[in-house]
Amino acid sequence: MADVNGIAGQIGRIREKANALVEDELKSRNIKGIVPAHGPVLAFLLQQKQPVAIKAVVEHVRRVKSTVTVTISTLERHGYVRKSPSETDARVTYVELTAKGSGLQKDFEEISQMLRIRLYGNMCPKDRERLVKQLDEIEENLSG
Numbered sequence: 001m002a003d004v005n006g007i008a009g010q011i012g013r014i015r016e017k018a019n020a021l022v023e024d025e026l027k028s029r030n031i032k033g034i035v036p037a038h039g040p041v042l043a044f045l046l047q048q049k050q051p052v053a054i055k056a057v058v059e060h061v062r063r064v065k066s067t068v069t070v071t072i073s074t075l076e077r078h079g080y081v082r083k084s085p086s087e088t089d090a091r092v093t094y095v096e097l098t099a100k101g102s103g104l105q106k107d108f109e110e111i112s113q114m115l116r117i118r119l120y121g122n123m124c125p126k127d128r129e130r131l132v133k134q135l136d137e138i139e140e141n142l143s144g
Contacts, residue, residue: 007138021118025111031104033078041071042080043112046105051084051094080104 019036026034034042040061045052058068072095075081080101086092120128 018115018119021115022111025114029107029111031107033074033080034104038071038075039108039112041068041075042101042104042108045081045095045097045101046108048096051096053086054083054093054095057095075101 022036022039040063041057044057044060054065054068054072057072058065061068072081072083076083076095079098081095082098084094084096086094123131
């Protein structure tokens with residue numbers, strides 16, 4: 001019988017193992033300055049055709065603004081993104097990928113696909129969907 005009392009620890013161990021897989025893959029591809037925590041921000045920016053407000057990134061990745069700001073600053077320092085102020089609102093800063101950042105598209109897709117394959121293994125699509133719904137419920141429980 002499964003230990004239902006250790007779920008937080010189990011989720012933590014899964015995250016550690018997933019991060020290790022991604023880190024190994026980034027290293028093998030000689031991609032520097034990127035860590036697994038940057039994934040959600042990069043995924044969002046890779047989908048954009050024009051600069052977006054940092055606020056939009058925060059809302060999309062559902063992380064606190066300070067975390068997203070640090071991530072964007074790190075990505076900027078390594079040349080993957082550039083920030084620019086709004087011409088009409090001094091409170092707004094835009095962010096977009098540089099050519100170097102856009103160049104991550106293929107690697108990002110391949111690493112993401114590899115991770116999904118490893119995460120789900122032979123799990124059928126219906127079980128995958130059920131798992132994601134249950135994880136959404138857990139996340140919601142902790143948000144309230």
